[in-house]
Amino acid sequence: MIDEGRPLFLQIAEAIEDSIVDGTLAEDAQAPSTNELAAFYRINPATAAKGVAMLTDKGVLVKRRGIGMFVAVGARDILLRERRTAFADRFIDPLLAEARTLGLGEDDLAALLRERAALAPTTARTEGNRA
Amino acid sequence: MTAVIEVSNLAKRYREKLALDNVSLSIQPDTIYGLLGRNGAGKTTLMSILTAQNFATSGDVRVFGENPYENAHVLSRVCFVRESQKYPDDAAPIHALRAARLFFPNWDQQLADRLADEFQLPMKRRIKKLSRGQLSAVGVIIGLASRAEVTFFDEPYLGLDAVARQIFYDRLLEDYVEHPRTIILSSHLIDEVANLIERVIVIDDGRILLDEDTDAVRGRASTVVGDAAAVDAWTAGREILHREALGRVASATVLGRLTPEDRAGIVDAGLDLAPVSLQQLIVRLTQRSGDDAPAASPLAESHGEPLSLTKEVR
Numbered sequence: 001m002i003d004e005g006r007p008l009f010l011q012i013a014e015a016i017e018d019s020i021v022d023g024t025l026a027e028d029a030q031a032p033s034t035n036e037l038a039a040f041y042r043i044n045p046a047t048a049a050k051g052v053a054m055l056t057d058k059g060v061l062v063k064r065r066g067i068g069m070f071v072a073v074g075a076r077d078i079l080l081r082e083r084r085t086a087f088a089d090r091f092i093d094p095l096l097a098e099a100r101t102l103g104l105g106e107d108d109l110a111a112l113l114r115e116r117a118a119l120a121p122t123t124a125r126t127e128g129n130r131a
Numbered sequence: 132m133t134a135v136i137e138v139s140n141l142a143k144r145y146r147e148k149l150a151l152d153n154v155s156l157s158i159q160p161d162t163i164y165g166l167l168g169r170n171g172a173g174k175t176t177l178m179s180i181l182t183a184q185n186f187a188t189s190g191d192v193r194v195f196g197e198n199p200y201e202n203a204h205v206l207s208r209v210c211f212v213r214e215s216q217k218y219p220d221d222a223a224p225i226h227a228l229r230a231a232r233l234f235f236p237n238w239d240q241q242l243a244d245r246l247a248d249e250f251q252l253p254m255k256r257r258i259k260k261l262s263r264g265q266l267s268a269v270g271v272i273i274g275l276a277s278r279a280e281v282t283f284f285d286e287p288y289l290g291l292d293a294v295a296r297q298i299f300y301d302r303l304l305e306d307y308v309e310h311p312r313t314i315i316l317s318s319h320l321i322d323e324v325a326n327l328i329e330r331v332i333v334i335d336d337g338r339i340l341l342d343e344d345t346d347a348v349r350g351r352a353s354t355v356v357g358d359a360a361a362v363d364a365w366t367a368g369r370e371i372l373h374r375e376a377l378g379r380v381a382s383a384t385v386l387g388r389l390t391p392e393d394r395a396g397i398v399d400a401g402l403d404l405a406p407v408s409l410q411q412l413i414v415r416l417t418q419r420s421g422d423d424a425p426a427a428s429p430l431a432e433s434h435g436e437p438l439s440l441t442k443e444v445r
Binding site for chain 1: 162163300301304305307308326327328345349350406
């Protein structure tokens with residue numbers, strides 16, 4: 001679950017983001033507390049707090065005094081936009097570059113995408129088709 | 132926040148051997164520290180001096196702003212769980228826990244009972260007859276239930292099986308959340324404690340090699356794997372902690388955080404990138420300073436001159 005070599009607080013923040021993106025953590029719902037995160041992931045509470053702070057800075061979580069952390073309204077949109085861009089950087093740019101070296105145009109690529117998606121309907125569960 | 136422990140220019144000499152060499156550090160309140168290093172690096176010596184169980188040769192130690200020696204006011208707020216704690220010959224765990232209860236003002240008997248139960252500790256068997264793991268459990272229980280403001284655990288896991296160690300880590304975290312305090316955990320099982328510790332102190336050959344936030348240390352080094360020539364080309368001019376090769380494939384661990392350009396360069400060179408765990412990084416760092424490393428560790432700010440390399444060959 002936790003992978004080495006990357007700051008833990010980032011991984012905690014991403015885990016919360018994942019739940020918001022996939023809908024398990026709805027907007028306006030209460031987010032797990034720092035202590036709950038620490039206990040669940042078996043990590044230092046200060047690390048969990050850092051991850052949570054990153055999400056409040058981003059406007060994904062909001063603090064309600066005396067009650068706890070909540071998922072901000074509009075949080076999912078923020079995250080989807082962010083991930084859409086990241087997805088394009090990470091996958092689409094190299095895809096286009098490789099396509100160009102193979103002499104494939106955008107239409108060829110689109111056709112290829114559709115062809116492959118039809119072959120593997122069950123694995124087509126990526127952020128791309130939600131965004 | 133004011134530090135709970137301040138150490139400046141601490142040295143300890145045992146005859147020929149300089150066990151601690153100009154150690155300076157400050158321990159912050161309500162933080163879990165990992166005190167890591169090889170056997171004989173000076174971890175236990177440092178902890179026993181901080182808890183007034185050993186004398187410094189020179190330097191200054193302040194615990195809660197005071198000198199800890201024969202200072203009951205300070206010592207009742209500090210708990211040191213030694214790896215080789217001695218108990219009176221005919222004592223049983225129940226006696227050891229009773230004594231601890233009298234000594235530590237914040238003692239939680241309920242927690243002690245619960246832990247004894249979880250570790251399945253025979254409370255009335257003589258400590259001499261306990262297994263190594265049961266003996267460790269006595270120390271762990273005292274360390275946790277004392278709720279001392281500063282608690283040192285010196286390799287508390289010896290003889291504890293994986294289940295018992297997990298109980299220890301879980302209860303430590305649980306109790307720390309409810310009763311924040313300073314915990315200093317000395318351990319060789321770095322991977323097991325890496326996620327628990329907020330700060331990491333690495334001591335090597337009596338010196339502080341690293342004193343940093345654990346999260347900052349992560350990603351401090353990376354391993355690139357691939358064609359030996361490509362690995363060498365990419366690592367040229369970088370600080371290499373470790374390199375090994377098998378035929379045409381080489382793997383090199385380099386120090387330094389990677390920039391996006393670095394990453395792109397690695398991909399372009401057809402190399403693979405592997406993360407380096409805290410344990411691997413510390414193994415490499417302490418191994419290197421034991422070899423004839425040309426320069427002192429760039430990770431330690433406190434560490435001006437190159438290491439003196441007059442020690443025995445390991």
